[in-house]
Amino acid sequence: MDYLLLFAYxxxxxxxxxxxxxLRNRLxxxxxxxEDVTTDHDSSRQD
Amino acid sequence: MGSYETRTVGLLRRILCSSIHGYLALVFGLAxxxxxxxxxxxxxxxxxxxxxxxAYWHVPLALVGGLALTVTFLGCVLYLLTGTRFWEQLxxxxxxLGFVFATLTLVxxxxxxxxxxxxxxxxSDIRLVTFLFVWFIYAGYLIIYSSGGGAGRVSRLAxxxxxxxxxxxxxxxxSTRLWTARLHAPSIGNxxxxxxxxxxxxxxxxxxxxxxxxxxxxxRVRLHELATRVDSLKNRTRxxxxxxxxxx
Numbered sequence: 001m002d003y004l005l006l007f008a009y010x011x012x013x014x015x016x017x018x019x020x021x022x023l024r025n026r027l028x029x030x031x032x033x034x035e036d037v038t039t040d041h042d043s044s045r046q047d
Numbered sequence: 048m049g050s051y052e053t054r055t056v057g058l059l060r061r062i063l064c065s066s067i068h069g070y071l072a073l074v075f076g077l078a079x080x081x082x083x084x085x086x087x088x089x090x091x092x093x094x095x096x097x098x099x100x101x102a103y104w105h106v107p108l109a110l111v112g113g114l115a116l117t118v119t120f121l122g123c124v125l126y127l128l129t130g131t132r133f134w135e136q137l138x139x140x141x142x143x144l145g146f147v148f149a150t151l152t153l154v155x156x157x158x159x160x161x162x163x164x165x166x167x168x169x170x171s172d173i174r175l176v177t178f179l180f181v182w183f184i185y186a187g188y189l190i191i192y193s194s195g196g197g198a199g200r201v202s203r204l205a206x207x208x209x210x211x212x213x214x215x216x217x218x219x220x221x222s223t224r225l226w227t228a229r230l231h232a233p234s235i236g237n238x239x240x241x242x243x244x245x246x247x248x249x250x251x252x253x254x255x256x257x258x259x260x261x262x263x264x265x266x267r268v269r270l271h272e273l274a275t276r277v278d279s280l281k282n283r284t285r286x287x288x289x290x291x292x293x294x295x
Contacts, residue, residue, distance in 0.1 A: 002097035008158040012104055012151050019147055019263065026270050033277050041284045 056133045063265035068258045075255030079103065079248070087248040091163070098162040103248050105155040107256040109178075112148030115141045115260060116185065116216045123209035126202070132275060133268075135202050138209055139192050140267035144260055146185045153182060174231035177219035184212040 083103045091099040122138025125131070156175075157167045169175060188209050195201020223231050 004158045004161060005097045005100055008098070008101045008155045009104070011154050012108070015147060015151055016259070023263075023266055023270060027273075030270065030273050030277055033281070037277060037281045037284055040281075041287075044284065044287065 052129060052131065056131065059137070060133070060268075063261070063268050065265070068262035068265060072255060072258035072262050075251055075258055079252040079255045082245075082248045082251055087245045088243060091243055094163055096162050098159055101155050101159050102244055103252045104256070105152060105159060106244070106249060107253040108148045108155065109152040110253065111256045111260050112145050112152055113216060113220055114257075115145030115148060115264075116181070116213065118264075119145060119185075119188075119209055120213035120216075123206040123213075126206050127210070133272075135206065136268050136271035136275075137264075138206065139189075140264050140271060142185055142188050142192075142209065143267060144263055146182070146189060148256075148260070149178070149182050149185065153178065169229060172229045172231060173222045173226045174219065177215065177222045181215045181219050184215050188212060 083100050087100060087103055089095060089097055089099045091102065118141040119138045122134045122136075122141060126134035126138060160169075161167050188205060191201065191208055192205040195205065218225070
Protein backbone atom coordinates (compact mmCIF):
# COMPACT_ATOMS: atom_id res chain seq x y z
CA MET A 1 0.00 0.00 0.00
CA ASP A 2 1.17 3.50 -0.77
CA TYR A 3 2.78 5.07 2.33
CA LEU A 4 1.02 8.43 1.77
CA LEU A 5 -2.39 6.72 1.71
CA LEU A 6 -1.50 4.89 4.92
CA PHE A 7 -0.36 8.19 6.47
CA ALA A 8 -3.56 10.00 5.40
CA TYR A 9 -6.01 7.36 6.65
CA UNK A 10 -3.84 6.82 9.74
CA UNK A 11 -4.12 10.56 10.52
CA UNK A 12 -7.93 10.49 10.11
CA UNK A 13 -8.48 7.51 12.43
CA UNK A 14 -5.71 8.56 14.82
CA UNK A 15 -7.32 12.02 15.21
CA UNK A 16 -10.73 10.48 15.85
CA UNK A 17 -9.30 8.16 18.52
CA UNK A 18 -7.49 11.13 20.15
CA UNK A 19 -10.74 13.14 20.14
CA UNK A 20 -12.65 10.28 21.81
CA UNK A 21 -9.88 10.05 24.47
CA UNK A 22 -10.17 13.81 24.98
CA LEU A 23 -13.93 13.43 25.60
CA ARG A 24 -13.30 10.56 28.04
CA ASN A 25 -10.72 12.68 29.84
CA ARG A 26 -13.23 15.54 30.17
CA LEU A 27 -15.81 13.08 31.54
CA UNK A 28 -13.35 11.76 34.18
CA UNK A 29 -12.58 15.37 35.15
CA UNK A 30 -16.30 16.09 35.60
CA UNK A 31 -16.80 12.91 37.65
CA UNK A 32 -13.95 14.03 39.93
CA UNK A 33 -15.50 17.50 40.29
CA UNK A 34 -18.89 15.96 41.09
CA GLU A 35 -17.26 13.73 43.73
CA ASP A 36 -15.54 16.78 45.28
CA VAL A 37 -18.83 18.71 45.39
CA THR A 38 -20.61 15.74 47.02
CA THR A 39 -17.82 15.38 49.62
CA ASP A 40 -17.95 19.14 50.38
CA HIS A 41 -21.73 19.00 50.68
CA ASP A 42 -21.64 15.98 53.04
CA SER A 43 -18.92 17.44 55.27
CA SER A 44 -20.74 20.83 55.52
CA ARG A 45 -23.96 19.06 56.60
CA GLN A 46 -22.07 17.12 59.31
CA ASP A 47 -20.65 20.42 60.68
CA MET B 48 -37.51 30.17 27.02
CA GLY B 49 -40.66 30.19 24.85
CA SER B 50 -42.71 27.04 24.37
CA TYR B 51 -41.64 26.73 20.71
CA GLU B 52 -37.97 27.02 21.67
CA THR B 53 -38.41 24.54 24.55
CA ARG B 54 -39.92 22.01 22.14
CA THR B 55 -37.12 22.58 19.60
CA VAL B 56 -34.38 22.22 22.23
CA GLY B 57 -36.09 19.08 23.63
CA LEU B 58 -36.32 17.55 20.14
CA LEU B 59 -32.66 18.35 19.36
CA ARG B 60 -31.57 16.89 22.72
CA ARG B 61 -33.49 13.68 21.98
CA ILE B 62 -31.92 13.45 18.50
CA LEU B 63 -28.40 14.13 19.77
CA CYS B 64 -28.70 11.78 22.76
CA SER B 65 -29.84 8.87 20.60
CA SER B 66 -27.29 6.04 20.56
CA ILE B 67 -28.31 4.99 17.05
CA HIS B 68 -25.87 7.49 15.48
CA GLY B 69 -22.92 5.61 16.96
CA TYR B 70 -24.07 2.27 15.53
CA LEU B 71 -24.86 3.80 12.12
CA ALA B 72 -21.46 5.56 12.05
CA LEU B 73 -19.78 2.21 12.75
CA VAL B 74 -21.79 0.34 10.08
CA PHE B 75 -21.38 2.99 7.37
CA GLY B 76 -17.74 3.65 8.36
CA LEU B 77 -16.80 -0.03 8.03
CA ALA B 78 -18.79 -0.32 4.77
CA UNK B 79 -16.97 2.75 3.45
CA UNK B 80 -13.53 1.36 4.30
CA UNK B 81 -14.46 -1.98 2.69
CA UNK B 82 -15.71 -0.26 -0.48
CA UNK B 83 -12.78 2.19 -0.68
CA UNK B 84 -10.16 -0.54 -0.55
CA UNK B 85 -12.11 -3.19 -2.44
CA UNK B 86 -14.27 -1.52 -5.07
CA UNK B 87 -13.63 2.22 -5.59
CA UNK B 88 -11.78 3.57 -8.60
CA UNK B 89 -8.26 4.89 -7.88
CA UNK B 90 -7.97 6.60 -11.25
CA UNK B 91 -8.56 10.36 -11.04
CA UNK B 92 -7.33 13.44 -12.92
CA UNK B 93 -5.72 11.09 -15.43
CA UNK B 94 -3.49 9.55 -12.75
CA UNK B 95 -3.93 5.97 -11.52
CA UNK B 96 -2.48 5.95 -8.01
CA UNK B 97 -3.48 4.52 -4.61
CA UNK B 98 -3.49 7.98 -2.97
CA UNK B 99 -6.63 8.85 -4.99
CA UNK B 100 -8.52 6.60 -2.55
CA UNK B 101 -8.16 9.32 0.11
CA ALA B 102 -10.72 11.37 -1.90
CA TYR B 103 -13.49 9.15 -0.48
CA TRP B 104 -12.85 10.58 3.01
CA HIS B 105 -11.31 13.95 2.09
CA VAL B 106 -14.50 15.20 0.39
CA PRO B 107 -16.95 14.00 3.13
CA LEU B 108 -14.69 15.47 5.86
CA ALA B 109 -14.66 18.84 4.04
CA LEU B 110 -18.44 18.89 3.46
CA VAL B 111 -19.44 17.68 6.94
CA GLY B 112 -16.86 20.11 8.37
CA GLY B 113 -18.66 22.91 6.50
CA LEU B 114 -22.00 21.67 7.89
CA ALA B 115 -20.52 21.65 11.42
CA LEU B 116 -19.38 25.26 11.06
CA THR B 117 -22.85 26.21 9.74
CA VAL B 118 -24.39 24.62 12.86
CA THR B 119 -21.94 26.71 14.92
CA PHE B 120 -23.14 29.86 13.15
CA LEU B 121 -26.81 29.00 13.80
CA GLY B 122 -26.04 28.10 17.43
CA CYS B 123 -24.23 31.43 17.95
CA VAL B 124 -27.11 33.41 16.39
CA LEU B 125 -29.73 31.61 18.53
CA TYR B 126 -27.65 32.04 21.69
CA LEU B 127 -27.33 35.78 21.08
CA LEU B 128 -31.07 36.06 20.40
CA THR B 129 -32.40 33.87 23.24
CA GLY B 130 -29.58 33.53 25.80
CA THR B 131 -30.33 29.78 26.14
CA ARG B 132 -27.18 27.88 27.16
CA PHE B 133 -28.07 24.89 24.93
CA TRP B 134 -27.42 26.91 21.74
CA GLU B 135 -24.04 28.06 23.01
CA GLN B 136 -23.08 24.48 23.92
CA LEU B 137 -24.27 23.21 20.53
CA UNK B 138 -22.26 25.95 18.78
CA UNK B 139 -19.07 25.20 20.70
CA UNK B 140 -19.38 21.39 20.31
CA UNK B 141 -19.98 21.77 16.59
CA UNK B 142 -17.08 24.24 16.19
CA UNK B 143 -14.73 21.79 17.92
CA LEU B 144 -15.76 19.02 15.52
CA GLY B 145 -15.70 21.37 12.51
CA PHE B 146 -12.16 22.35 13.46
CA VAL B 147 -11.07 18.68 13.74
CA PHE B 148 -12.69 17.88 10.38
CA ALA B 149 -11.13 20.97 8.75
CA THR B 150 -7.69 19.96 10.07
CA LEU B 151 -8.14 16.45 8.67
CA THR B 152 -9.32 17.92 5.34
CA LEU B 153 -6.10 19.97 5.14
CA VAL B 154 -3.88 16.99 6.04
CA UNK B 155 -5.55 14.50 3.68
CA UNK B 156 -5.77 17.10 0.88
CA UNK B 157 -2.10 17.90 1.26
CA UNK B 158 -1.13 14.21 0.98
CA UNK B 159 -3.39 13.82 -2.07
CA UNK B 160 -1.99 16.98 -3.71
CA UNK B 161 1.58 15.74 -3.23
CA UNK B 162 0.93 13.03 -5.84
CA UNK B 163 -1.73 14.62 -8.07
CA UNK B 164 -0.38 18.19 -8.21
CA UNK B 165 3.21 17.39 -7.26
CA UNK B 166 3.07 19.79 -4.31
CA UNK B 167 2.05 19.63 -0.62
CA UNK B 168 0.73 23.20 -0.69
CA UNK B 169 0.24 26.01 -3.21
CA UNK B 170 -0.28 29.58 -1.98
CA SER B 171 -1.72 30.63 -5.35
CA ASP B 172 -4.70 28.23 -5.10
CA ILE B 173 -7.67 30.20 -3.79
CA ARG B 174 -9.46 27.18 -2.22
CA LEU B 175 -6.38 26.19 -0.20
CA VAL B 176 -5.72 29.70 1.08
CA THR B 177 -9.36 30.51 1.99
CA PHE B 178 -9.76 27.11 3.70
CA LEU B 179 -6.64 27.77 5.78
CA PHE B 180 -8.18 31.13 6.69
CA VAL B 181 -11.34 29.32 7.89
CA TRP B 182 -9.12 27.01 9.98
CA PHE B 183 -7.46 30.01 11.70
CA ILE B 184 -10.82 31.73 12.28
CA TYR B 185 -12.23 28.69 14.13
CA ALA B 186 -8.97 28.14 16.04
CA GLY B 187 -9.54 31.72 17.27
CA TYR B 188 -13.16 30.95 18.21
CA LEU B 189 -12.10 27.91 20.26
CA ILE B 190 -9.36 29.90 22.02
CA ILE B 191 -11.76 32.76 22.89
CA TYR B 192 -14.41 30.32 24.15
CA SER B 193 -11.99 28.31 26.29
CA SER B 194 -10.49 31.48 27.80
CA GLY B 195 -13.86 32.36 29.38
CA GLY B 196 -14.44 29.08 31.24
CA GLY B 197 -18.21 29.37 30.64
CA ALA B 198 -18.49 33.02 31.76
CA GLY B 199 -21.48 34.78 30.17
CA ARG B 200 -19.65 37.80 28.74
CA VAL B 201 -16.92 35.72 27.07
CA SER B 202 -19.54 33.29 25.70
CA ARG B 203 -21.37 36.22 24.12
CA LEU B 204 -18.11 37.60 22.71
CA ALA B 205 -17.24 34.15 21.28
CA UNK B 206 -20.75 33.94 19.77
CA UNK B 207 -20.40 37.33 18.08
CA UNK B 208 -17.02 36.17 16.75
CA UNK B 209 -18.66 32.91 15.58
CA UNK B 210 -21.34 34.85 13.67
CA UNK B 211 -18.91 37.30 12.04
CA UNK B 212 -16.25 34.64 11.33
CA UNK B 213 -18.75 32.40 9.52
CA UNK B 214 -18.60 34.69 6.48
CA UNK B 215 -15.30 32.97 5.59
CA UNK B 216 -16.99 29.54 5.27
CA UNK B 217 -19.29 30.17 2.25
CA UNK B 218 -16.53 32.27 0.65
CA UNK B 219 -14.11 29.32 0.93
CA UNK B 220 -16.62 26.76 -0.38
CA UNK B 221 -17.64 29.03 -3.30
CA SER B 222 -14.11 30.31 -3.96
CA THR B 223 -13.52 28.07 -6.98
CA ARG B 224 -16.58 29.65 -8.66
CA LEU B 225 -15.89 33.20 -7.49
CA TRP B 226 -12.25 33.25 -8.61
CA THR B 227 -10.10 31.20 -10.98
CA ALA B 228 -8.52 28.44 -8.93
CA ARG B 229 -5.10 27.22 -9.98
CA LEU B 230 -5.50 23.65 -8.75
CA HIS B 231 -9.04 23.06 -7.42
CA ALA B 232 -11.74 23.07 -10.08
CA PRO B 233 -15.47 23.38 -9.20
CA SER B 234 -16.57 19.75 -8.73
CA ILE B 235 -20.23 19.84 -7.54
CA GLY B 236 -22.60 20.11 -10.50
CA ASN B 237 -19.70 20.43 -12.94
CA UNK B 238 -19.95 17.86 -15.77
CA UNK B 239 -16.39 18.72 -16.91
CA UNK B 240 -14.83 17.78 -13.54
CA UNK B 241 -11.89 15.50 -14.24
CA UNK B 242 -12.05 13.61 -10.92
CA UNK B 243 -13.83 10.32 -11.73
CA UNK B 244 -14.93 9.51 -8.17
CA UNK B 245 -17.13 6.42 -7.68
CA UNK B 246 -20.32 8.20 -6.55
CA UNK B 247 -21.82 5.28 -4.57
CA UNK B 248 -18.67 4.89 -2.42
CA UNK B 249 -18.50 8.63 -1.85
CA UNK B 250 -22.16 8.58 -0.75
CA UNK B 251 -21.58 5.76 1.77
CA UNK B 252 -18.54 7.60 3.18
CA UNK B 253 -20.55 10.82 3.39
CA UNK B 254 -23.32 9.11 5.40
CA UNK B 255 -20.70 7.48 7.67
CA UNK B 256 -18.93 10.79 8.40
CA UNK B 257 -22.30 12.53 8.94
CA UNK B 258 -23.39 9.96 11.56
CA UNK B 259 -19.95 10.16 13.17
CA UNK B 260 -20.39 13.94 13.45
CA UNK B 261 -23.86 13.55 15.00
CA UNK B 262 -22.60 10.94 17.47
CA UNK B 263 -19.60 13.00 18.60
CA UNK B 264 -21.69 16.20 18.73
CA UNK B 265 -24.22 14.46 20.99
CA UNK B 266 -21.41 13.30 23.31
CA ARG B 267 -19.88 16.81 23.40
CA VAL B 268 -23.20 18.55 24.13
CA ARG B 269 -23.97 16.04 26.93
CA LEU B 270 -20.55 16.77 28.46
CA HIS B 271 -21.28 20.52 28.33
CA GLU B 272 -24.65 19.99 30.06
CA LEU B 273 -23.06 17.81 32.74
CA ALA B 274 -20.39 20.49 33.37
CA THR B 275 -23.12 23.15 33.73
CA ARG B 276 -25.02 20.98 36.24
CA VAL B 277 -21.88 20.25 38.29
CA ASP B 278 -21.06 24.00 38.35
CA SER B 279 -24.56 24.94 39.53
CA LEU B 280 -24.45 22.20 42.20
CA LYS B 281 -21.08 23.52 43.36
CA ASN B 282 -22.42 27.08 43.57
CA ARG B 283 -25.50 25.92 45.51
CA THR B 284 -23.34 23.96 47.98
CA ARG B 285 -21.07 26.98 48.42
CA UNK B 286 -24.07 29.28 49.06
CA UNK B 287 -25.50 26.86 51.65
CA UNK B 288 -22.10 26.47 53.37
CA UNK B 289 -21.37 30.20 53.67
CA UNK B 290 -24.95 31.31 54.49
CA UNK B 291 -24.68 33.81 57.39
CA UNK B 292 -26.39 32.63 60.57
CA UNK B 293 -29.51 34.50 61.70
CA UNK B 294 -29.03 37.33 64.19
CA UNK B 295 -25.49 38.18 63.09
